[in-house]
Amino acid sequence: MGTDRRKFINSLLGIGSLGAFSAIIYPIVSFLIPPKIADVKINSLKVGPVADFKNNSSKIVRFGRTPVILIRTKDGEFKAMEATCTHLDCLVQFKEDTQQIFCACHNGIYDIQGRNISGPPPKPLKQYDVNITDDEIRITSQDV
Amino acid sequence: MKKLLKIENWLDERFDLTPIRNLIEHKKVPVHGHSIWYYMGGISLFLFIIQVFTGLLLLMYYIPGENAAYESVQFIITKVSFGWLIRNLHSWSANLMVLFIFLHMFSVFFTKAFRKPRELTWVTGFFLLLLAMGFGFSGYLLPWNELAFFATKVGTDIVAVVPFIGEELKIILRGGEDVTGATLSRFFGIHVAILPAIFTSLLVIHLFFVQRQGMSEPEEFEQLSEKEKKYIPFFPNFVLQDALLWIIVLIGLLSLTLFFPWELGLKADALASAPLGIKPEWYFMFMFETLKLLPAHILFVEGEVVGIFAFAFAGIIWMFIPFIKFSKRKDLNSKIIRWFGLISLIYMIIFTIKGYL
Numbered sequence: 001m002g003t004d005r006r007k008f009i010n011s012l013l014g015i016g017s018l019g020a021f022s023a024i025i026y027p028i029v030s031f032l033i034p035p036k037i038a039d040v041k042i043n044s045l046k047v048g049p050v051a052d053f054k055n056n057s058s059k060i061v062r063f064g065r066t067p068v069i070l071i072r073t074k075d076g077e078f079k080a081m082e083a084t085c086t087h088l089d090c091l092v093q094f095k096e097d098t099q100q101i102f103c104a105c106h107n108g109i110y111d112i113q114g115r116n117i118s119g120p121p122p123k124p125l126k127q128y129d130v131n132i133t134d135d136e137i138r139i140t141s142q143d144v
Numbered sequence: 145m146k147k148l149l150k151i152e153n154w155l156d157e158r159f160d161l162t163p164i165r166n167l168i169e170h171k172k173v174p175v176h177g178h179s180i181w182y183y184m185g186g187i188s189l190f191l192f193i194i195q196v197f198t199g200l201l202l203l204m205y206y207i208p209g210e211n212a213a214y215e216s217v218q219f220i221i222t223k224v225s226f227g228w229l230i231r232n233l234h235s236w237s238a239n240l241m242v243l244f245i246f247l248h249m250f251s252v253f254f255t256k257a258f259r260k261p262r263e264l265t266w267v268t269g270f271f272l273l274l275l276a277m278g279f280g281f282s283g284y285l286l287p288w289n290e291l292a293f294f295a296t297k298v299g300t301d302i303v304a305v306v307p308f309i310g311e312e313l314k315i316i317l318r319g320g321e322d323v324t325g326a327t328l329s330r331f332f333g334i335h336v337a338i339l340p341a342i343f344t345s346l347l348v349i350h351l352f353f354v355q356r357q358g359m360s361e362p363e364e365f366e367q368l369s370e371k372e373k374k375y376i377p378f379f380p381n382f383v384l385q386d387a388l389l390w391i392i393v394l395i396g397l398l399s400l401t402l403f404f405p406w407e408l409g410l411k412a413d414a415l416a417s418a419p420l421g422i423k424p425e426w427y428f429m430f431m432f433e434t435l436k437l438l439p440a441h442i443l444f445v446e447g448e449v450v451g452i453f454a455f456a457f458a459g460i461i462w463m464f465i466p467f468i469k470f471s472k473r474k475d476l477n478s479k480i481i482r483w484f485g486l487i488s489l490i491y492m493i494i495f496t497i498k499g500y501l
Contacts, residue, residue: 029316032316033312033315033316034315034316034319034320034326037320060415060416060417061415062415065321065322067414067415069417083417085418087448088297088298088301088302088435088448089297089298089300089301090294090297090298090418090422091294091415091416091417091418092417092418093417093418103418104417104418104419104420104421104422105294105298105418105422106298106432106435106436107436116440119436119440120435120436120438120439120440120447120448121440122440122441122446122447122448
């Protein structure tokens with residue numbers, strides 16, 4: 001009888017302690033998760049006049065929260081794709097000499113279409129459409 | 145001297161100083177071919193003390209925040225009297241501290257000082273190494289320069305591979321989806337408050353274990369007869385030798401600080417490509433190089449996930465090495481452990497050197 005009572009009180013204490021522990025941990029973890037800030041959702045972005053971009057050059061622009069790399073190839077063609085490497089989050093760069101996209105963090109290489117062709121990147125870079133209207137470059141998300 | 149004795153008596157009456165007196169009078173240090181390694185822990189401790197002092201001084205001027213951090217470090221090294229010295233000391237001492245903790249750990253490993261009854265000293269020591277690396281990683285971001293920005297992007301992105309809670313952990317660590325000023329604030333808090341609190345507590349426990357159990361004796365030394373065993377008293381002999389070595393380390397540290405100042409680099413820009421030749425701190429280099437070499441996919445799993453899990457697994461084995469029995473035969477077990485250590489060490493050295501070639 002005595003042992004049963006002790007067992008019962010012990011388990012009650014155990015459950016109580018667990019409850020108290022959760023009551024402490026839950027608000028701490030919740031506090032540490034930053035609140036979601038409403039994202040301004042954009043579907044397209046005006047980047048500037050065509051004349052601002054020389055052949056064989058690139059520029060990283062902010063498309064909402066996403067960095068996007070706009071490339072003008074040596075043939076004058078425009079390409080746009082997400083600038084974040086699919087390996088470990090670094091920002092890629094356009095290599096004018098090889099016409100490839102390169103990530104300096106872990107030597108990841110993508111071709112001009114954004115396909116991962118060498119090194120550790122597991123996926124291709126997400127593509128964006130580039131349209132030119134009235135000599136203005138506009139990048140548009142393909143998700144629309 | 146009389147005054148000191150009076151103070152000692154006054155304290156003794158109230159707190160009974162016998163345990164401290166016993167430690168000072170009776171603690172002895174074995175003398176043998178590997179005695180040099182006994183000093184590595186003490187040097188690490190000395191460098192930690194330097195870190196605390198220089199860190200406190202830097203706190204007087206450093207301002208966290210996306211628009212102020214880089215400028216405040218620039219102000220420290222260009223305008224504040226001896227600011228360059230304090231900042232360089234802090235950076236160099238941090239690197240040396242990690243180096244000496246590594247030396248300390250490998251010397252403990254190869255002299256098998258982690259054996260019973262020192263298992264927990266090993267485990268606490270291993271945690272101290274991880275925390276020291278955490279100090280390095282969090283402190284690296286604080287100047288908010290280009291290299292630090294991308295190192296933090298990569299380092300925090302790695303956390304995302306933890307199953308189930310990886311993405312949440314990454315967001316908690318970054319203070320959002322991306323590395324921003326919010327990340328800097330968090331890293332600042334982690335670097336100057338959370339890590340020092342945990343590190344100091346664990347260090348006290350680690351040192352308590354060391355004092356309680358005394359210096360470990362290598363197996364060959366243990367097998368000698370009592371007559372053949374040589375010891376020196378901990379106090380004053382070992383302490384004085386330790387102090388001398390600390391002075392030598394301090395001179396080395398000051399020389400590094402003067403002749404190889406730490407560069408600040410360019411300010412972080414969230415819209416700039418990762419610069420060519422980007423590298424992490426040297427103690428992360430072997431992992432960085434491995435991640436570079438792994439293919440995009442190994443079987444059906446992403447290469448980086450395999451690499452990160454392999455390192456985590458090796459780390460866990462390393463931490464529990466005093467408890468693991470690879471074989472029932474003691475001599476074979478010893479051999480396997482030694483080879484495991486040797487291969488790990490050679491791997492780390494080769495991949496670190498490769499990163500700088």
